Amino acid sequence: MWTVPNLISFVRLLGVPLFLYLFLSLRADVAAIVVLAVGGTTDWVDGWVARRLRQVSRLGELLDPFADRLYILATLLAFTARQVVPWQFTVALLGREVLLLGALAVLRRHGYGPPPVHYVGKTATFLLLAAFPILLLAATVPAAAGVATAIGWGLAWWGLALYWVAGFFYVVQAGQLVRVRRGEGAR
Template structure:
């Protein structure tokens, strides 16, 4: 019989100066991530309920630009934590999904673009479920995925600006869609890398237990 592997831990970087994940909750990076999470329902309220588009743009822009802030502070202040490693990508995904749903509802982006991003999320959820059945947690965030997330979070407020301020429609629309399409391509590329990582882990488990 094959042995069920222990829960996979994130790779640790050797060296005295490396920041190691810790079981800390009350840290500045985690506070920033919590605030980013609160920005998701605030954006939906501003954009879909009261139709305060300018305020919604500000919330999106702050949420997107602060994506790298919590990670930078965590490394700078040596406040890397396991909770932070979960909160940061969770906030990113919620911003992307909430924005896509809201933008599709108000026809800022076509439903085909939303469907393409949602299909990638379904692919990733399937890979994560396979990993969990073998005792592994989510794979480490890849730089391709972080780049894709940055591009998408930069694209959304730019597209909203183009849709709500007529004077900026031509320039902001061109920039926003360039960022959005590149983000979509890299988002799928990152998804493919995660699937490959998952397959390699599962194969290693099966070969080790045979």
């Protein structure tokens, strides 16, 4: 359980309340940018370390996507509260999460756990975790606003599109698993 990659994921989880405190309570935006950037970077690092040290674990396979989702949701809600992103963008991302919660509930009812993470979902997560600190930079540093806004929103919109594509893949995967299980029950 206490492997190096799992420890990295636990530290990432601790970054979520730290980010929220810095961003919403202290309004220490530069420090919040650093926490977001470190959180996004360590998303890649924990997987790389796990493969490199051969410390891939079931806990890590569950913890990493949980930390990703928590970072994305917490950042999104905080950004919406401070008007860094419009509520429509937040609703679009949250809608995908609701869809996946429904698919996960169906999978659990049929005896399955969450489906394995798809590379499209990993790419979407990477794009969103890269977009958030850049969007915050655009909102807090006027000199960087022009370039940071273009880059940040480019990454965010691509991330959103791929997030939904990955969500579609997960729903299709869930449907296939349920059909297989129903086919086994019919025998």
